[in-house]
Amino acid sequence: MKKDMEPHRSQLLRLLEAHEPTVGMYVRIYGEHLILGRELALEEDGNTERDDRLRLSRLRSRSWGLSVKRHNARWERTPFSGDLEEIVNAILSFMQHLCAPGY
Numbered sequence: 057m058k059k060d061m062e063p064h065r066s067q068l069l070r071l072l073e074a075h076e077p078t079v080g081m082y083v084r085i086y087g088e089h090l091i092l093g094r095e096l097a098l099e100e101d102g103n104t105e106r107d108d109r110l111r112l113s114r115l116r117s118r119s120w121g122l123s124v125k126r127h128n129a130r131w132e133r134t135p136f137s138g139d140l141e142e143i144v145n146a147i148l149s150f151m152q153h154l155c156a157p158g159y
Contacts, residue, residue: 061085061114064140068092068112071144077155078147082106088114094157109154112143122146124154 065083068090072078084091084106093108111131112120118139123131136146147155 058085058087061088061090064114065090068140068144071140075144075148077152078144080157081109081155086111090120094155110147110151112140124151 062085065085068083072081072083072092081092081094084093090112091108092110092112093106095104096107097104108125111123111125113123115121115137119137120140120143122134122136122143124134126132134146136143136150138146
């Protein structure tokens, strides 16, 4: 894990927790990316698995690009980019369905 990504992860978590549709989402660091998703409960054993849904890719020091995970497990870029607040606003405006717990 890149230590210089941790402040961005923490800021993004705070932004997500401030909005009902994104409360409870996890943010993990993967190289120069921040991966957003939800923990899904498995059937009987009570274990959970990660369900990655969105990826923020670092473009510059404070600029990020947004991608969505497709059904074939590949990431597809969207036209959205900006600082973390702008990205969260785009998610809340256009991608609330991807944030829903039961999606």
